[in-house]
Amino acid sequence: MIRNMRGIYFLVFGVLFMSGLRAQEKFLTKEGYVSFFSHSIVEDIKAENNQVLSVIDTITGKIAIQLLMRSFIFKKALMQEHFNEHYVESYKYPKATFSGKIMNFDQLDNRNIETEIVGTLTVHGVEKEISTKVDVAIKEDEITLTGNFKVDVADFNIKIPALVANNIAKTIKVTFELHHKPYK
Amino acid sequence: MRIKKFKVVLGFFSFTILIGLIVATFYYNKPAVDVKDSEAMYFLTAQDLIDEFLEDEMGTSRKYSENIIQVKGKIYNISSNKGNSIITLKDPNAESSVICHMLPGENKRILQFKKGQSIYIKGICTGYLLDVIMVRCTLDD
Numbered sequence: 001m002i003r004n005m006r007g008i009y010f011l012v013f014g015v016l017f018m019s020g021l022r023a024q025e026k027f028l029t030k031e032g033y034v035s036f037f038s039h040s041i042v043e044d045i046k047a048e049n050n051q052v053l054s055v056i057d058t059i060t061g062k063i064a065i066q067l068l069m070r071s072f073i074f075k076k077a078l079m080q081e082h083f084n085e086h087y088v089e090s091y092k093y094p095k096a097t098f099s100g101k102i103m104n105f106d107q108l109d110n111r112n113i114e115t116e117i118v119g120t121l122t123v124h125g126v127e128k129e130i131s132t133k134v135d136v137a138i139k140e141d142e143i144t145l146t147g148n149f150k151v152d153v154a155d156f157n158i159k160i161p162a163l164v165a166n167n168i169a170k171t172i173k174v175t176f177e178l179h180h181k182p183y184k
Numbered sequence: 185m186r187i188k189k190f191k192v193v194l195g196f197f198s199f200t201i202l203i204g205l206i207v208a209t210f211y212y213n214k215p216a217v218d219v220k221d222s223e224a225m226y227f228l229t230a231q232d233l234i235d236e237f238l239e240d241e242m243g244t245s246r247k248y249s250e251n252i253i254q255v256k257g258k259i260y261n262i263s264s265n266k267g268n269s270i271i272t273l274k275d276p277n278a279e280s281s282v283i284c285h286m287l288p289g290e291n292k293r294i295l296q297f298k299k300g301q302s303i304y305i306k307g308i309c310t311g312y313l314l315d316v317i318m319v320r321c322t323l324d325d
Contacts (some may be wrong), residue, residue, distance in 0.1 A: 030314070031270070050265060050266065051313075068310045070310035071310040076212070076213065076214075077215060077217070078212055080216070094242070
């Protein structure tokens with residue numbers, strides 16, 4: 001766990017500070033949006049996080065994303081409590097991370113295009129390789145990434161008690177919207 | 185006599201079940217903690233909070249998570265995201281900051297503050313990324 005966290009810090013700081021400090025090469029947001037949605041026959045559950053850290057190296061197309069599990073806000077306080085204490089165990093695994101690459105980033109030039117993003121998603125201490133489609137909008141002073149993908153709760157060793165198994169979907173939809181600005 | 189006793193027992197059980205349902209419904213729908221009207225559990229400066237995280241991130245995260253804390257610091261930046269104010273507290277030469285995501289009702293009060301002013305902010309600390317993150321924040325006296 002500690003080794004993983006060090007690895008992620010190395011990646012984030014690496015994307016930020018290595019290969020020189022030319023501002024226009026690094027784009028960053030500390031206010032990215034990530035939400036997840038669970039639909040079941042009993043209820044729909046949605047949680048939103050507006051404090052997502054994301055860094056893009058525009059030379060390599062590498063991207064590093066970090067978010068705090070406790071920053072997810074639920075409609076019901078009890079859901080938020082159960083999510084942090086029993087399901088994702090935020091006291092043990094406070095962050096979710098993604099490190100990967102935006103494919104063909106060097107060919108995306110000041111336009112909107114759909115491409116693929118591939119990398120490693122780490123949630124609840126479990127790493128999983130994922131790839132998903134992403135809409136990339138590039139302007140001079142902003143790079144926006146939007147998209148969504150689905151994850152299986154079981155893939156991340158998240159145990160849902162039998163009593164509430166029908167309340168939570170086995171597959172969760174994750175939506176993201178990240179507006180990166182030049183890093184200064 | 186037996187019927188009367190049966191009615192009393194039935195009434196008692198019905199009442200107990202009703203109370204149970206009311207308590208369960210209340211518990212299920214309990215609102216999020218009201219930061220504005222709650223007392224802070226910890227009081228510290230923004231830089232002290234950052235230093236604690238830099239020294240022991242996991243331990244500090246456990247210590248402050250889900251607790252209301254009050255931080256004092258100098259305003260480095262005021263911005264907004266989706267209509268809600270964000271106040272960044274940071275010493276001029278520091279690397280990290282405390283980013284406070286304010287409650288929607290605070291927007292008007294924040295207008296009176298400027299960069300460089302010292303303020304007290306109360307909120308819930310959710311952890312550390314490159315900065316300390318606080319949510320559901322409110323200005324404190």
